[in-house]
Amino acid sequence: MAFPGERSQPRGTILIANPSADLYGSDRMALEAARGLVSLGWRVVVTCSVDGPLVPQLRAAGAEVVILDVPVVRKSMLSARGMLSLGRDVLTQLPRMRRLIKDEQPDVVLANTVTLPFWTLAARSCREAVVVYVHEAEAALSGLARTLLTAPLRLANGVIFNSETSRRVSGWPGLERRDRARVVPNGVGGPPETLAARERLDDMFHIVYVGRLSPRKGVDLVVRAAALLRDAGIEPHVELVGSVFPGYEWYEAELRELVDELGLAGHVRFAGFREVVWEEFAAADVAVVPSRLDESFGNVVIEALLSERPVVVADHTGLAEAASGFAAAVLVPPDDAEALALGLSRVHEEWTDYRRAARSDAPRARRLYGPESFHARLSQALAEQAFPVPSPSMKDASWSPREVLD
Structure with missing residues (x-):
């Protein structure tokens, strides 16, 4: 899908909610996403639950960063009792999450991993589009735990899976029927200079x-x-x-x-x-x-x-x-x-x-798996939710993305 009207810059605002601020796995993909989206003309705001080495990297990539202590779902909480306790904790944080959303006025919220279900709730309560970016494929979890972990996906406007594996494990038929699922394989950057491996293994x-x-x-x-x-x-x-x-x-x-x-x-x-x-x-x-x-x-x-x-x-x-x-x-x-x-x-x-x-x-x-392909596919998937295609009757009418969402 092309961006409405084939506009170039700016493309709008994306709020990325990230559970941590390390430089492993999904954190690195949040960084790569921010870097690519900024380069494609989006305004990118990232909120992390804690401070850490990811934060200066995000700022260097051109993203704005807000530290907001939001509860993150851990595997130890994946029980009915654990989720009830977590729900009580989030009641104090939900108003702050909603306030950030209203202050930043994002065109779409990207919840990076399923461990941040309350961002989905906060975005929907503010009538903002929200996409969950799934990096998990926990097939070994119990049925109850997997259901609790993936239930918030049903509230999202769209879901981006980082692989066919995560789509198979975390998706469900209703998601496919409503055409809300996209697979965007991870974008992985390579070394600035590649050094060939040695020709012979003479020692260790x-x-x-x-x-x-x-x-x-x-x-x-x-x-x-x-x-x-x-x-x-x-x-x-x-x-x-x-x-x-x-x-x-x-x-x-x-x-x-x-x-x-x-x-x-x-x-x-x-x-x-x-x-x-x-x-x-x-x-x-x-x-x-x-x-x-x-x-x-x-x-x-x-x-x-x-x-x-x-x-x-x-x-x-x-x-x-x-x-x-x-x-x-x-x-x-x-x-x-x-x-x-x-x-x-x-x-x-x-x-x-x-x-x-x-x-x-x-x-x-x-x-x-190069970053350029990842950036383009992720931007397109987010634009589908931030700027839905207008109906035929609206093609010649003036409209704004936020009017469509509301």
């Missing part, structure tokens, strides 16, 4: 993991796989690039204990969080994405391919979707350290072929 086999240090991401599997590689005669060096979510410090402690227990102190490095990870990919021979549980997409899979590096990926949900069609992506059974080690060993043994495949895959990854 350099493996990089990028992401949260958490049990669901399977970081311990990477450590155990490294021990198996060492025992098989391949000297690994593992770079763990990431940090824990507050409250999960125990998991990093367990990882460090596991490294010591397996005698890998000289083989595994905890690099901590990095805002930019291209140097880590460039220093690696292979990347690994070993998540145990469902993922809606695999940004790190694409980042590795854009860096011309092979990647070993757990074969499920959105990770398999992201890896589909790429010769340099090796799919292995999930939650299996031996399978992960075998996948890495395969890359090591067939290095010349995988190095060549990774170089060939990079242009395809840019074409399918």
Whole structure:
């Protein structure tokens, strides 16, 4: 759909509601969305529930930022009792959310993830269009928990899914019948300069993991796989690039204990969080994405391919979707350290072929998941809700987007 009247700039105002202010997963997509929408002529206001490293990045991208402490749905709350308690908490915040909406007068509100259902309620109560941007694909949740998590989608004017996986898990037939669902695959930027992988593996086999240090991401599997590689005669060096979510410090402690227990102190490095990870990919021979549980997409899979590096990926949900069609992506059974080690060993043994495949895959990854395509598709999906097509009887009448919404 073209913007009404093929107007160029400005396109209107978008209020993006984001649950956190980190630089992982959906936070990075909020940043990429803001960057692209600003470049296409939208005024972008982002509200985060907390302050953090995302905020200066958003401002540098041209977005306005408002910190507003709004309750965020966590998995621990996904019960009838938990949701009732959360509902009580939000009663004090809803007036502030409505006030922000009325002050900013957005043409559309974009609730980034299903963990912010109250922004949908606030926007609808202000008679503003609202779109929920779904990054989740929690098929492993109970039926009740999944219903509670996705129920607010029924109130939204539209829903954008970041993959076919999230659409399949979180959507429902009524959404499709009413033509309110769109899939906009994640836009993933590549390194400013690509360094070709080395031609021969003469010394240590350099493996990089990028992401949260958490049990669901399977970081311990990477450590155990490294021990198996060492025992098989391949000297690994593992770079763990990431940090824990507050409250999960125990998991990093367990990882460090596991490294010591397996005698890998000289083989595994905890690099901590990095805002930019291209140097880590460039220093690696292979990347690994070993998540145990469902993922809606695999940004790190694409980042590795854009860096011309092979990647070993757990074969499920959105990770398999992201890896589909790429010769340099090796799919292995999930939650299996031996399978992960075998996948890495395969890359090591067939290095010349995988190095060549990774170089060939990079242009395809840019074409399918480059930021420019993402920006255009996201802008179009939001314009469909912000500026609905007028009926034939209105074609020659003067109108404004807000009159259509009201």
